[in-house]
Amino acid sequence: MRLQLGPILAAALIVAVAACSREPGDSSRLQILNVSYDPTRELYQEFNKEFTTYWKATTGQDLTIRQSHAGSGSQARAVIDGLDADVVTLALAYDIDAIHLNSGRLQATWQSRLPHQSAPYTSTIVFVVRDGNPKNILDWDDLVGPGVEVITPNPKTSGGARWNYLAAWGYALERELGGLDRLYSASAEEVESAEQAAAQFVGEIYRHVPVLDRGARASTNTFVQRGIGDVLLAWENEALLALEEAGEGAIDIVTPSVSILAEPTVAVVDTVVDRKGTRAVAEAYLRHLYTPEGQDIVARHHFRPRDAEVAARYADRYPSVRLFTIDDVFGGWREAQSRHFAEGGVFDRIYSESAR
Amino acid sequence: MQAHRWVQPSVLPGFGLTLGFTGAFLAAIVLIPIAALVLKGASLPFSEFWRIATEPRALASYRLTFGASLLAASLNAVFGFIIAWTLVRYSFPGRRLVDAIIDLPFALPTAVSGIALATVFAPQGWLGRWLAPLGIQVAYTWIGVVVALTLIGLPFVVRSVQPALAEVDKTLEEAAESLGASAWTSFRRVILPAVAPSLATGFALALARAIGEYGSVIFIAGNLPMRTEITPLLIVIKLEQFDYLGAAALGLVMLMMSFLMLLTINALQGWRARRATGRGR
Amino acid sequence: MTLAANPAAAGGVGATAAPWARTALIVVSLTFLTLILIVPVVSVVGYAFSEGWEHYLAALRAPDTIAAIQLTLLTALIVVPINTIFGVAAAWAIAKFDFRGKHMLITLIDLPFSVSPVIAGLVFVLLFGAQGWLGPWLDTHDISIIFAFPGIVLATLLVTFPYVARELIPVMQMQGREAEEAAVSLGARGFTTFFRVTLPSVRWALLYGIILCNARAMGEFGAVAVVSGHIRGSTTTMPLQVEILYNEYDLTGAFAVASLLMLLALVTMLAKTLIELYGARRRRPLRVRPPADVGAEHRRP
Numbered sequence: 055m056r057l058q059l060g061p062i063l064a065a066a067l068i069v070a071v072a073a074c075s076r077e078p079g080d081s082s083r084l085q086i087l088n089v090s091y092d093p094t095r096e097l098y099q100e101f102n103k104e105f106t107t108y109w110k111a112t113t114g115q116d117l118t119i120r121q122s123h124a125g126s127g128s129q130a131r132a133v134i135d136g137l138d139a140d141v142v143t144l145a146l147a148y149d150i151d152a153i154h155l156n157s158g159r160l161q162a163t164w165q166s167r168l169p170h171q172s173a174p175y176t177s178t179i180v181f182v183v184r185d186g187n188p189k190n191i192l193d194w195d196d197l198v199g200p201g202v203e204v205i206t207p208n209p210k211t212s213g214g215a216r217w218n219y220l221a222a223w224g225y226a227l228e229r230e231l232g233g234l235d236r237l238y239s240a241s242a243e244e245v246e247s248a249e250q251a252a253a254q255f256v257g258e259i260y261r262h263v264p265v266l267d268r269g270a271r272a273s274t275n276t277f278v279q280r281g282i283g284d285v286l287l288a289w290e291n292e293a294l295l296a297l298e299e300a301g302e303g304a305i306d307i308v309t310p311s312v313s314i315l316a317e318p319t320v321a322v323v324d325t326v327v328d329r330k331g332t333r334a335v336a337e338a339y340l341r342h343l344y345t346p347e348g349q350d351i352v353a354r355h356h357f358r359p360r361d362a363e364v365a366a367r368y369a370d371r372y373p374s375v376r377l378f379t380i381d382d383v384f385g386g387w388r389e390a391q392s393r394h395f396a397e398g399g400v401f402d403r404i405y406s407e408s409a410r
Numbered sequence: 411m412q413a414h415r416w417v418q419p420s421v422l423p424g425f426g427l428t429l430g431f432t433g434a435f436l437a438a439i440v441l442i443p444i445a446a447l448v449l450k451g452a453s454l455p456f457s458e459f460w461r462i463a464t465e466p467r468a469l470a471s472y473r474l475t476f477g478a479s480l481l482a483a484s485l486n487a488v489f490g491f492i493i494a495w496t497l498v499r500y501s502f503p504g505r506r507l508v509d510a511i512i513d514l515p516f517a518l519p520t521a522v523s524g525i526a527l528a529t530v531f532a533p534q535g536w537l538g539r540w541l542a543p544l545g546i547q548v549a550y551t552w553i554g555v556v557v558a559l560t561l562i563g564l565p566f567v568v569r570s571v572q573p574a575l576a577e578v579d580k581t582l583e584e585a586a587e588s589l590g591a592s593a594w595t596s597f598r599r600v601i602l603p604a605v606a607p608s609l610a611t612g613f614a615l616a617l618a619r620a621i622g623e624y625g626s627v628i629f630i631a632g633n634l635p636m637r638t639e640i641t642p643l644l645i646v647i648k649l650e651q652f653d654y655l656g657a658a659a660l661g662l663v664m665l666m667m668s669f670l671m672l673l674t675i676n677a678l679q680g681w682r683a684r685r686a687t688g689r690g691r
Numbered sequence: 692m693t694l695a696a697n698p699a700a701a702g703g704v705g706a707t708a709a710p711w712a713r714t715a716l717i718v719v720s721l722t723f724l725t726l727i728l729i730v731p732v733v734s735v736v737g738y739a740f741s742e743g744w745e746h747y748l749a750a751l752r753a754p755d756t757i758a759a760i761q762l763t764l765l766t767a768l769i770v771v772p773i774n775t776i777f778g779v780a781a782a783w784a785i786a787k788f789d790f791r792g793k794h795m796l797i798t799l800i801d802l803p804f805s806v807s808p809v810i811a812g813l814v815f816v817l818l819f820g821a822q823g824w825l826g827p828w829l830d831t832h833d834i835s836i837i838f839a840f841p842g843i844v845l846a847t848l849l850v851t852f853p854y855v856a857r858e859l860i861p862v863m864q865m866q867g868r869e870a871e872e873a874a875v876s877l878g879a880r881g882f883t884t885f886f887r888v889t890l891p892s893v894r895w896a897l898l899y900g901i902i903l904c905n906a907r908a909m910g911e912f913g914a915v916a917v918v919s920g921h922i923r924g925s926t927t928t929m930p931l932q933v934e935i936l937y938n939e940y941d942l943t944g945a946f947a948v949a950s951l952l953m954l955l956a957l958v959t960m961l962a963k964t965l966i967e968l969y970g971a972r973r974r975r976p977l978r979v980r981p982p983a984d985v986g987a988e989h990r991r992p
Contacts, residue, residue: 417788418788418789418790420788420789420872422788422872422875422881423880425787425790428780428783429788432777432785435780436799436800439845439852440803440849440852441799442818443814443815443817444806446814447813449824450817489719492716492719493723493724496717496720497720500713500716500717506964508721510960510961510963511728513963514956515728516903517903517906517907517910517956517957517959517960518732518952518956519909519912519952519956520808520912520913520930522735522933522949522952525934526731526735526949527731529734529738530730535734536730537726537730560727561727561728564727618804618805619805621807622806622807624808624809624913625808625916642809642913645809645810645813646809654817654822657813658817661810664807664810665806668805668806668807669802671805672798672805
């Protein structure tokens, strides 16, 4: 009976120690980890299959691609804290910038290494409404109509929610100024008052929000599965996927008059690929997103492809909408982040006002 | 066994071994990690710590966390007492089954109970559809938070009160009644005082558990800043904004609360033990 | 902390209350339990089978789900024995000896019970994260703790830390020390004394502690979510897999995995009830007043 403790303890320790050591970098089975955000699960499931086959055909190596999905901000945090991602494919450039700024695990020049500023596909922000659009929501102004409930995630934690916020802000600026190009030609006072009107408008939208989920997918679930709210602000890709999942006759998509060009970005995490010796495959993986095959998968999963030929093939799926970029209206992500979403920024201010 | 000054001598072996192992393991798994949090929080200047700990959004989250936890623990004190009473005093078909499922929230994963509650109480859910016409919305409001916290806290009250109720001296009750006291008076004068310490302990345990709860709440709360955002969620949000110091500061506030709750619980248990021994004499 | 209590051998004593009051109280109890506990639990099963058996089984056979089940089982397999050994050691030291600082020690052992799971995850991020105290050292020595299996084990260890100790301590305190002292004075060795004298009379409490520890270890969500990294098929435990499937529009899949976790909870409860029934029959009719300091609520009638 006695001395049972010893072996059990020893065994537990051995297991624990064995589990602590990392798997060796270049074993016969090549493995990379793609840390991504919520709405790309289905896209990368298919793309990974395609790329694994491609990689086997060109190099003869067996490749395993592991995936991790959660809110874009929380994924960036995990990589900063040491999650060994070979590549990150996140919702916005700021989250990848944050990895550079907070951990130095990738170089500052990451965005110039791949075409289109490292954004192989784009999307935009659209409205999802109940079947037949009972509240008659056609454009941004209708979001703040009486009794309208808007579903959008928390911009503090969700990349998609930041695009929603900025799209609404850009719309309000255009409405006030009569054109976004006037941002650069109008007088400072005029721009200032337009910005104030925009803050008011966006604050008003958040007064119509009953649930602030942590991620884009959670918001879609709240709207579609739980039946909360009259309109969901969503990525176009997320909206199209939800339409596919929910089936006809449950929800409709409404494209507003103007919206933002959302550019999800991708990057190789330098320190990880250098340590694991996976740089070649990680870079090839991201470059493959830009090939016609990759772009076709992208388009099938409801993202807007960069490749003109592929885009032409899927043109009927993506109604043309006037799109502005974050660089044009907000001076880039770092500017937008520190002004709007940082601690004590505009979002905090309008939110604490709207909650009162 | 060497006699230490701070330990009373005993013929039993193994004190050094077991206490040493306990201490070492406690340090490795609990104390060192928690010290990391304390040190991180302490690396902030006090004024900065105070600013983070008392910003409006944090204050609103404490209000919700503590308010909902208090309300849930109170609900549990009332209904938990009634359930314990029916289980101890009455026999009815299925009593044993009911008694067995009381512990279910202990074993139920919090994420599962959160998703289940949110689904059931959503406007189209099994219960939500009956409440919606009455204008009551549970899911995504503070009521939902209270419901989730009530679910996870229920067994603490029932399991604390049950043994105490079973031990209430029947003869005292009967004596009270034979002296003409109504059932209500004998309940108020005899039973309640005897059970009060156990009820208080159960209440405090349910409260302590509710304050830290995360998994079940985030699925059913609307998570709106200032309104339906609990403190643990605020910590996670800070973490996801790469604000480690802010997360550590709020974590420290919660840690102090937990510690305070534990000291209260231990004091209550002392009260209860004194009551138990006192009654025996 | 009260984690358990024996149902009193009750029934038929409600002479003091009027029949209507008795009926009303039973109805109130059952209604409350139904609304808050039974309907949500039944709904999980209902949704899990809403598309039939085949879909249910297919959901459980998905490779990522199988990996999550394996990870959860492996975690419990490591965490539960370690915390059991700890619980036994702590209970021996605390119940069988008097020393200064005992109350503080008990409070510290209880601490993980009231600490938010989020904090249990956060502390390991602060300690082992790349930006944490030990992060750089771990990185140069090529050791992964968080976002890998060890981090999940550590977070689970912390969260389930007090369960076994807290069940054992009051029972062993009640038991007194005379039997062990007699055994030792007759020349028995320490381990022999423990296994032959102490263990037989506390085995039901020990088993119950292990069962609760195991249930919590398998069901932990908040702490594991912070340190997991959400790598599909590799660092997602069953509760995280529930969330993932739920987020993939796979409602039946999510509820299928949830129902599996719930089945575990039900088996746990069944085991506990059997243990109590069996234990009650076997237990000597011994009624000792507990010491006046701690754990009085654990007194079993």
